[in-house]
Amino acid sequence: xxxxxxxxxxxxxxxxxxxxxxxxxxxxxxxxxxxxxxxxxxxxxxxxxxxxxxxxxxxxxxxxxxxxxxxxxxxxxxxxxxxxxxxxxxxxxxxxxxxxxxxxxxxxxxxxxxxxxxxxxxxxxxxxxxxxxxxxxxxxxxxxxxxxxxxxxxxxxxxxxxxxxxxxxxxxxxxxxxxxxxxxxxxxxxxxxxxx
Amino acid sequence: xxxxxxxxxxxxxxxxxxxxxxxxxxxxxxxxxxxxxxxxxxxxxxxxxxxxxxxxxxxxxxxxxxxxxxxxxxxxxxxxxxxxxxxxxxxxxxxxxxxxxxxxxxxxxxxxxxxxxxxxxxxxxxxxxxxxxxxxxxxxxxxxxxxxxxxxxxxxxxxxxxxxxxxxxxxxxxxxxxxxxxxxxxxxxxxxx
Numbered sequence: 001x002x003x004x005x006x007x008x009x010x011x012x013x014x015x016x017x018x019x020x021x022x023x024x025x026x027x028x029x030x031x032x033x034x035x036x037x038x039x040x041x042x043x044x045x046x047x048x049x050x051x052x053x054x055x056x057x058x059x060x061x062x063x064x065x066x067x068x069x070x071x072x073x074x075x076x077x078x079x080x081x082x083x084x085x086x087x088x089x090x091x092x093x094x095x096x097x098x099x100x101x102x103x104x105x106x107x108x109x110x111x112x113x114x115x116x117x118x119x120x121x122x123x124x125x126x127x128x129x130x131x132x133x134x135x136x137x138x139x140x141x142x143x144x145x146x147x148x149x150x151x152x153x154x155x156x157x158x159x160x161x162x163x164x165x166x167x168x169x170x171x172x173x174x175x176x177x178x179x180x181x182x183x184x185x186x187x188x189x190x191x192x193x194x195x196x
Numbered sequence: 197x198x199x200x201x202x203x204x205x206x207x208x209x210x211x212x213x214x215x216x217x218x219x220x221x222x223x224x225x226x227x228x229x230x231x232x233x234x235x236x237x238x239x240x241x242x243x244x245x246x247x248x249x250x251x252x253x254x255x256x257x258x259x260x261x262x263x264x265x266x267x268x269x270x271x272x273x274x275x276x277x278x279x280x281x282x283x284x285x286x287x288x289x290x291x292x293x294x295x296x297x298x299x300x301x302x303x304x305x306x307x308x309x310x311x312x313x314x315x316x317x318x319x320x321x322x323x324x325x326x327x328x329x330x331x332x333x334x335x336x337x338x339x340x341x342x343x344x345x346x347x348x349x350x351x352x353x354x355x356x357x358x359x360x361x362x363x364x365x366x367x368x369x370x371x372x373x374x375x376x377x378x379x380x381x382x383x384x385x386x387x388x389x
Contacts, residue, residue: 010209018213022220029221030228051298053307053351061228064235064304068264069358072298072309078264107294107362109268117263119255127257127267132364159257169266171294171362172311 030061042184044079044168051075068117076105076171082115084192090165092158094195095147098166098188102142106172107131110144110188112156112164120159128167129154142188166190229303236262237302237356240273247283249274249359249381251373270372272359274381276324278350281385282333283324285357289315290375294362297379299324302354320379321345326353332386357381 037049037056050059051073063070071078083089084096102108111128114120119127134142134154144154146166158164168188175182229235239261243250251272255265265271276283289295289312297320298309310320323345325333330349337343359379363372 010206014209014213015216018216019220021213021217022222023224025217026221026224026228029225051306051309053305055305057225060304061225064229064232066264067232067234067236067239067262069236069262069298069300070264070306072296072306074309074314075296075298075311075360107364109266109362111267113264118260119257119265119267121257127255130268130362130364133366167264167266171296172313 029058030065039182041079041182041187043081043083043085043190044187045081046077046079048073048077051077066117071169076169076173077175079168079170079187081166081168081190084190086192088192089163090146090190091163091195092148092161095145095151095193097191097193098142098144098146099191100141100188101186102131102188103170103182103186104174105131105170108171109169110156111167111169112146112158113167114161115163115165117165120161120164122157122159124150124155124157126155126157129156144188147193235304236300237275237304237354240275240356243273246275246277247381247383249285249357249379251376254369254373266360266362268364269360269362270369270376271361272376272379273356274359274379275354275356276381276383277354278324278326278329278383279353281383282326282329283357283381284345284384285320285322285324285379285381287320287359287375287379289318289320290378291371293364293368293372293375294360295375296360297322298358298360299348299350300355300358301350301352303352305351307351307355308348323347323384324350324355324357326350329386 037047039046039048047059049055050070108131109128112120136142144156145151146156146158148158242261243252249272253259255267295312296309299307301307325347327349330347359376361372361375363369
């Protein structure tokens with residue numbers, strides 16, 4: 001009798017812990033990244049397969065949970081940065097300098113969003129830059145300052161959020177098929193400047 | 197008993213728990229697209245009836261229906277259900293800016309996309325069809341005469357077509373919105389074609 005009770009108890013513990021472990025790991029997988037197939041270029045990450053019919057089950061689960069509409073591979077690529085060069089999260093109390101070259105694309109846009117991917121209000125009503133409105137240096141390189149307080153030049157305001165992410169979208173890019181061959185030197189770097 | 201030997205003694209139970217965990221994990225991940233209450237298809241229902249093209253309001257803080265929008269694009273959507281016939285998507289391309297259409301199955305899979313660069317004669321002319329509808333259309337085709345419109349095979353009966361037009365400068369947003377407003381989508385029952 002005692003044995004039977006013990007076995008029943010073990011069975012219950014086994015079922016509960018198995019289900020909890022399965023659901024827990026599924027939850028973590030769906031809240032972490034965007035599935036397999038991530039391509040990292042410096043601080044930037046993109047998921048080229050997200051925009052194709054080869055998207056893996058994790059990517060599809062994540063997209064259906066967030067409700068986002070990813071760019072199709074034929075439209076372009078979206079790169080996301082959540083950290084600066086040292087791996088620290090992007091926070092509103094710091095100033096960041098983005099500089100460098102840009103990968104080949106017909107057009108690119110850079111925008112700022114909260115960690116959930118939504119635009120953040122700011123007094124300047126500026127939410128991003130496009131390749132056509134950016135002011136370039138004489139050598140064609142790009143410099144952008146991301147900060148809460150206004151700056152001269154290409155200034156992207158942060159707005160009222162503790163943390164944020166940066167989204168770089170390349171439209172009609174020849175890189176689509178070969179994102180894996182991207183080089184860090186052809187992307188904007190993100191360096192942290194002063195913090196309050 | 198040490199913790200280690202306890203685990204060894206209970207190995208069948210541990211293995212059972214792990215196998216169960218793996219099964220639950222897989223089912224949860226695979227079911228997510230079907231169980232999600234707030235996926236793009238459902239969120240976009242707010243803009244209006246199905247089988248009609250709707251320009252979306254400009255992406256601004258606090259008004260976005262979906263996350264991860266590009267504030268530099270004007271957008272529009274046509275949610276469709278192919279039950280009554282193929283979906284005809286048409287658009288005249290107005291300028292020379294970036295315009296794209298992406299075709300999404302109901303459960304978050306992109307099965308086709310194209311940009312203005314792939315457009316012929318400055319317009320998009322596309323039918324979204326099921327396998328049966330494609331066969332019916334092909335049966336009516338005139339031999340040796342290629343069909344005028346592109347035909348895209350949908351993987352599911354329901355889905356949505358998403359349109360983006362880039363506004364390279366803030367002052368060009370109205371033009372991008374006009375481009376989006378120039379897109380149409382309608383169900384055309386096979387008998388009328």
